[in-house]
Amino acid sequence: MAVPISVTNPDLLRHSTELFMDSGFAPLCQRMGAMVAFRRFEDFTRNFDEVISCFANVPREIPLFRKACAPLYSEEENKSLREEPIHILNVAIQYADHLEDEELVPIFRTFVQSKKNILVEYGLRRITFLIAQEKEFPKFFTFRARDEFAEDRIYRHLEPALAFQLELSRMRSFDLTAVPCANHKMHLYLGAAKVKEGAEVTDHRFFIRAIIRHSDLITKEASFEYLQNEGERLLLEAMDELEVAFNNTSVRTDCNHIFLNFVPTVIMDPFKIEESVRSMVMRYGSRLWKLRVLQAEVKINIRQTTAGSAVPIRLFITNESGYYLDISLYKEVTDPRSGNIMFHSFGNKQGPQHGMLINTPYVTKDLLQAKRFQAQSLGTTYVYDFPEMFRQALLKLWGSADKYPKDILTYTELVLDPQGQLVEMNRLPGGNEVGMVAFKMRFKTREYPEGRDAIVISNDITFRIGSFGLEEDLLYLRASEMARAEGIPKIYLAANSGACISLAEEIKHMFQVAWVDPGDPHKGFKYLYLTPQDYTRISSLNSVHCKHIEEEGESRYVITDIIGKDRGLGVENLKGSGMIAGESSLAYEEIVTISLVTCRALGIGAYLVRLGQRVIQVENSHIILTGASALNKVLGREVYTSNNQLGGVQIMHYNGVSHVTVPDDFEGVYTILEWLSYMPKDNRSPVPITTPSDPIDREIGFFPSRAPYDPRWLLAGRPHPTLKGSWQSGFFDHGSFQEIMAPWAQTVVTGRARLGGIPVGVIAVETRTVEVVVPADPANLDSEAKIIQQAGQVWFPDSAYKTAQAINDFNRERLPLIIFANWRGFSGGMKGKVPGTRRASSWWKITTTLSVGRREGSV
Numbered sequence: 001m002a003v004p005i006s007v008t009n010p011d012l013l014r015h016s017t018e019l020f021m022d023s024g025f026a027p028l029c030q031r032m033g034a035m036v037a038f039r040r041f042e043d044f045t046r047n048f049d050e051v052i053s054c055f056a057n058v059p060r061e062i063p064l065f066r067k068a069c070a071p072l073y074s075e076e077e078n079k080s081l082r083e084e085p086i087h088i089l090n091v092a093i094q095y096a097d098h099l100e101d102e103e104l105v106p107i108f109r110t111f112v113q114s115k116k117n118i119l120v121e122y123g124l125r126r127i128t129f130l131i132a133q134e135k136e137f138p139k140f141f142t143f144r145a146r147d148e149f150a151e152d153r154i155y156r157h158l159e160p161a162l163a164f165q166l167e168l169s170r171m172r173s174f175d176l177t178a179v180p181c182a183n184h185k186m187h188l189y190l191g192a193a194k195v196k197e198g199a200e201v202t203d204h205r206f207f208i209r210a211i212i213r214h215s216d217l218i219t220k221e222a223s224f225e226y227l228q229n230e231g232e233r234l235l236l237e238a239m240d241e242l243e244v245a246f247n248n249t250s251v252r253t254d255c256n257h258i259f260l261n262f263v264p265t266v267i268m269d270p271f272k273i274e275e276s277v278r279s280m281v282m283r284y285g286s287r288l289w290k291l292r293v294l295q296a297e298v299k300i301n302i303r304q305t306t307a308g309s310a311v312p313i314r315l316f317i318t319n320e321s322g323y324y325l326d327i328s329l330y331k332e333v334t335d336p337r338s339g340n341i342m343f344h345s346f347g348n349k350q351g352p353q354h355g356m357l358i359n360t361p362y363v364t365k366d367l368l369q370a371k372r373f374q375a376q377s378l379g380t381t382y383v384y385d386f387p388e389m390f391r392q393a394l395l396k397l398w399g400s401a402d403k404y405p406k407d408i409l410t411y412t413e414l415v416l417d418p419q420g421q422l423v424e425m426n427r428l429p430g431g432n433e434v435g436m437v438a439f440k441m442r443f444k445t446r447e448y449p450e451g452r453d454a455i456v457i458s459n460d461i462t463f464r465i466g467s468f469g470l471e472e473d474l475l476y477l478r479a480s481e482m483a484r485a486e487g488i489p490k491i492y493l494a495a496n497s498g499a500c501i502s503l504a505e506e507i508k509h510m511f512q513v514a515w516v517d518p519g520d521p522h523k524g525f526k527y528l529y530l531t532p533q534d535y536t537r538i539s540s541l542n543s544v545h546c547k548h549i550e551e552e553g554e555s556r557y558v559i560t561d562i563i564g565k566d567r568g569l570g571v572e573n574l575k576g577s578g579m580i581a582g583e584s585s586l587a588y589e590e591i592v593t594i595s596l597v598t599c600r601a602l603g604i605g606a607y608l609v610r611l612g613q614r615v616i617q618v619e620n621s622h623i624i625l626t627g628a629s630a631l632n633k634v635l636g637r638e639v640y641t642s643n644n645q646l647g648g649v650q651i652m653h654y655n656g657v658s659h660v661t662v663p664d665d666f667e668g669v670y671t672i673l674e675w676l677s678y679m680p681k682d683n684r685s686p687v688p689i690t691t692p693s694d695p696i697d698r699e700i701g702f703f704p705s706r707a708p709y710d711p712r713w714l715l716a717g718r719p720h721p722t723l724k725g726s727w728q729s730g731f732f733d734h735g736s737f738q739e740i741m742a743p744w745a746q747t748v749v750t751g752r753a754r755l756g757g758i759p760v761g762v763i764a765v766e767t768r769t770v771e772v773v774v775p776a777d778p779a780n781l782d783s784e785a786k787i788i789q790q791a792g793q794v795w796f797p798d799s800a801y802k803t804a805q806a807i808n809d810f811n812r813e814r815l816p817l818i819i820f821a822n823w824r825g826f827s828g829g830m831k832g833k834v835p836g837t838r839r840a841s842s843w844w845k846i847t848t849t850l851s852v853g854r855r856e857g858s859v
Helices: 012-021 041-046 048-052 075-083 101-114 116-121 160-166 220-246 270-283 285-290 367-377 383-398 470-486 532-541 572-590 604-612 628-635 665-676 711-716 797-812 842-851
Strands: 033-038 087-093 124-133 136-144 174-179 186-193 204-212 256-267 293-303 311-318 326-334 341-345 409-416 422-425 436-443 452-459 490-494 512-515 525-530 544-551 554-562 593-597 600-602 614-618 622-624 660-662 738-740 748-755 758-765 770-774 786-790 817-819
Touching: 033 041, 041 048, 041 087, 048 087, 101 116, 101 124, 101 136, 116 124, 160 204, 160 256, 174 204, 186 220, 204 220, 220 256, 220 270, 220 293, 270 285, 270 293, 270 311, 270 326, 367 383, 383 409, 383 436, 383 452, 383 665, 409 470, 422 470, 436 470, 452 470, 470 490, 470 572, 490 604, 525 532, 525 544, 532 544, 532 554, 572 593, 572 604, 572 797, 593 604, 593 665, 600 604, 604 614, 604 622, 614 665, 660 665, 711 748, 711 758, 748 797, 758 797, 797 817, 797 842
Parallel strands: 033 087, 087 124, 204 256, 256 293, 452 490, 490 593, 593 614, 600 622, 614 660, 758 817
Antiparallel strands: 124 136, 174 186, 186 204, 293 311, 311 326, 326 341, 409 422, 409 436, 436 452, 512 525, 525 554, 544 554, 738 748, 748 758, 770 786
């Protein structure tokens, strides 16, 4: 019932009773609701008694709620329904003296608490205050009987009768806390997964939800334009609110979720929405990933034709791994047997929600997602996500979806058996018991549509931070040996912390200290010891060697050696490190070896990467032997502020260790597959020859001039300098040249290319003068950055070493070599010889590598 602004009706109680007594208007149940409006809150308080009198006691003759709903509820539930208040009161206020929530809430709360007994007596289930705002959506404040008439913060600024549109019940697996939003159209909640009492909550996530209200759209053009513009605007607003909350919360959130409900009916093709959403997500993908938004959901009422009926369509978007965007379309259908509304896949693709009820709660984070979040927080990819990443990179390489084979990637995991030998196994992700995982993969590429094999070895950084223990070393060794035995490429995905040096946890909390002066620990200690009781308890484990003494009137067991009950705690791991370093050196000589450094490569991890030679480094990673903090302790002062100063891309790419840098792991995997496309499938096969993209008998468009020029134009071509929109071809097939080691030793240009579809290694000469920047050494206060000029067409020690390195790599890849020789000679001055005899020795190394080459070459 609606009550006018002026509530002056003395017969209100009598009328409400007569309304129920009228047999022609008898309701099925006794629930009542009232909507009242006042200019100011004070007007409502003065008329409160008249308003509450609407909810009169209903005569016993009227059918009860329990009778109307008898088939739906048990007797026990009927009892609770009789006892539960059922009436609702909505109070609209036209003008408010205060518009800030912090000022309005105490006013409403104080009033409601003062009237709590009356509200209970009259059976009020909830009371909601609506504050009108000029040119804005109203504010809502709801107080419920179940909360002793405290405000239901979850429903603030949400009309309770329309709250179902936000589908809050789907978040019932989480304890929700409403987060204030500057934009009242946005409803933001911080969810904490419900756990057993006393257990730690590890799953926190943000849920941001919005309802889009608008009149129905009657044309396809208007529908699409509105949906695209309004959807993008709401996405940006949601990200803005998330960004504020993301940076102001005390807990780390993951799997954050966006839900948008478009209430108006639109006329369009649902698949067109999918295309629009995909392009929108790709446009803002980096920001969404930074905010850890891994899931989103859009609900839209769609008519495919103007005469058709509206069908609720759901669009689910997930991006849990960070590189693969999965979009699933569903329509809501009613099960004719149960009457339940369920998700039903729309189109040929059957999504994971198919057949589930639409009120299915969001699942909490499982162990796999927890590990994935741990790896992603460290700046890398979870080890078991790499196979799917290779699959997506292969799809990108193939290009057109109608050309690539169905089983474009197949793989099995390589696991050690009890005898320390490799066996192939298919097991669930996360089943590894060591910090190293190996796969044998078969890629179907354009060069080898029947498939080519490779061994992929990766650290699991979520297992003891990716450190190398005895088991990890053995798995790496066996996998590399398998690659050598079969002559197939070995790919190493490095994300590690060096050799494992652990503690004997069983001793850690037992040992006692014999101080030189118990009153002054700064004077040091004489020895560590165990009490007789602790020694008796630990002696059977053989984890410690002790010497028995009597001192200060008590029996002590002085610790002489700590062995530990577990294998692989100490320096024995260094023996394993030496073993796999030797294996990596052998592998480089016999097969193709490629390393991708993601996150970090420390100690033995850095050695393995360097011994494999062909290195791809992700921009946020570092390759170091010793960390910045350890070096600072040795130097006695804070010299280095981060590990990137020691081994970031600005160091390793410019000294030739890293051949290529990439922005993320996916681009790194894509680059691996691009490199492999130039190389034979094993060390017994010829190079893969493909159909050339350019005619074999074409003329070369670019002709070198006497003036200095970019040698890359000669190799790869360039946009035509005079004919806009056309290409001036180079020596090699268009788009096939890929440079390596670009910023290091720039007087030489190296890379791989194709000539008539045949892969070749390329070495060319820079004719222009280049600048070499030598950074200052932070450890030397007297050092400063230097810029050194290097003349073109001259072999300096670094460029000579780069030449030899490239020849070595191409030789082991079995690539024909083409050298565009344009040198004036070696730099013969003292400056090129004294600072680094290793680099100076590269002059004769070039001759050596050419003389032992196993493939044809042209100069």
